[in-house]
Amino acid sequence: MSMYKLTYFKDGAVGEPSRYLLSYCGIKFEDVRLTMEEWPKHKSNMPMGQLPILEIDNKTYHQSRAIARFIAKKGNLYGSDEFEAMEIDATVDSMEDIRRVMGEYYWEQNPVFKAKLKETALQKLPFYLDKFEAQVKNNDGYFINGKVMIDYMSNYRLSWPDFMWAAYSERISFILTRDVNQDHPELKKLVEKIRALSKIKAYIEKRSKIQ
The missing domain is CATH 3.40.30.10 (Glutaredoxin)
Incomplete structure (x- = not known):
């Protein structure tokens, strides 16, 4: 092994x-x-x-x-064909875009630059959250209509972005000192489902x- x-x-x-x-x-x-x-x-x-x-x-x-x-x-969390894999990659890259914006603001040491980066980050964040919320809602509670995975007695159409957002939103929530998903119920439910999986x-x- x-x-x-x-x-x-x-x-x-x-x-x-x-x-x-x-x-x-x-x-x-x-x-x-x-x-x-x-x-x-x-x-x-x-x-x-x-x-x-x-x-x-x-x-x-x-x-x-x-x-x-x-x-x-x-x-087997990467899609059932090359088109689904491309959707997954695009979603993951979008998550990385907003994580990077939030991270740049958080780590900046110069107070003047930090204030400007914070303003930019807080302007961009709602756009991404709204897009992610709509995507999850349109896919019946998941980012991508992936293969059926089994966790004990429950079936989930899980893919890599579901796990990535659960992890990234935790970090973004830490930066914001509030739950980033609090006003986006579909995202909040998805993150809760991921964190409730037995192995997670x-x-x-x-x-x-x-x-």
Whole structure:
């Protein structure tokens, strides 16, 4: 059996979708969480000087969405054909767009620039949320009409973006200090469904003990 090790920072952000996916797919992995103080001594050893990385049998892979896409394919969460896969990629890229905008605002240290970035982020966020809300509503509660997956006795049409939004919205909610999905009931219900899945619930419970 292959040995998996995912390395990222203690916060969720771009490493969390892969943690969700690995957990849901039943792939055992070593969950390495670095602190900001530890990061400088590891940075030079990273393929592109960034995290996350995924090590499989001591071979290192990088780029967060490439890693998540690989895991999604292994778990049949990447669509039933090339058209569905393209829809998934487009949805994931849109999620990344708004996550990046929110992240740039959050990490900016210059107060003048930070205020401008915050204004831009808060202007853009409702547009993305409304689009995502409509997409989920039009797809009967999921981002994409994917293959039927089974979690104990319930059937779900799950795909990679469902897990990604559950992870990303958690981070965005942290930045906003409120639930980003609170005014978007379809998104809120989807995130609750993802977090209630047995393997995701078990991961979140375990995560709370190691953070």
